[in-house]
Amino acid sequence: MKPSILQLCPLMPHLEAALAERFDIHRFFETDAAVPGEQAASIRGVVTGGHIGIPATLAAQLPALEIVAINGVGFDKVDLGEAKRRGVRVSNTPDVLTEDVADLAIGLVIALLRQLALGDRHVREGRWPAGDLGLGHKVSRRRYGIFGLGRIGLAIARRLEGFDAEIHYASRSARDVAYPRHETLVELAAACDVLIVAAAASAETRHVIDRSVLDALGPKGVLVNVARGSLIDEAALLDALREGRIAGAALDVFADEPHVPEAFFALPNVVLTPHMASATHETRQAMADLVLANLDAHFAGRELPTALV
Ligand code: 8YV
Secondary structure, X not given: OOOEEEEOOOOOHHHHHHHHHHOEEEEOOXXXXXXXXXXXXXXXXXXXXXXXXXXXXXXXXXXXXXXXXEEOOOOOOOOHHHHXXXXXXXXXXXXXXXXXXXXXXXXXXXXXXXXXXXXXXXXXXXXXXXXXXXXXXXXXXXXXXXXXXXXXXXXXXXXXXXXXXXXXXXXXXXXXXXXXXXXXXXXXXXXXXXXXXXXXXXXXXXXXXXXXXXXXXXXXXXXXXXXXXXXXXXXXXXXXXXXXOOOEEEXXXXXXOOEOOHHHHHOOOXXXXXXXXXOOHHHHHHHHHHHHHHHHHHHOOOOOOOEOO
């Protein structure tokens, strides 16, 4: 009999096909609902997205759970301590998406400072003949602050070097780099023109980008987030944008995805994308391969290639 797997979000069609060949798949996208009793008892694995993880209430309904395979690098929505306690293995898909996330961070910086989204709208809406779009701001030779100098933060820094940027960072631990490290986010924000958030979400980093950090960034500063929405106090950000206390923001992630506060839509100094930093054919293929490799290893009794727990 094929092992039963609960799938918590849509996946690439070829991954879904490969999973269906190996496993008895139960699609279950309403993760706050109750899993039917007879199904719940048989579930040995869960496949989920980094942005979804597995709610504790759902995990508690699955007595036979052995593995949670995350199709993403973020594990903030999986309780690793509880998984360890229950002997449930957890895997994610690190490294394969680092370049894409870093690329998107740079794309957002350019889109925001060089008004790409506004320029596109200007042309499409036939406004070019009537008037000028106005000027953007330079991307090269500016001061950048990176919060979170892990794999993704470092890849962003490497790309910024190509823009002759002055790079600063704040991170839990010091890295072996020549960039100045700041003890606090307020100090980091005060030292840069562009603050890029690339740190992992956790209880400690919830709402760390708050009013004081935004005020330190100042009326000429801009914020870019490719990490998780939870790191930013969105209400404070909206106030800062509306009141001109910062110059703009480019956001790929939000506190309550896929719901984006409509107040952002009215702001011209904001670029919004739908959590798409890893969304390329090549990277989603590599992530899918890793999800399968982890599940295959688990059910063959081998070490997981990218185990978290
Ligand atoms: C994905 C992510 O959008 O890797 C992560 O943690 O949030 C993104 O890469 C998502 O996990 C896709 O399932």
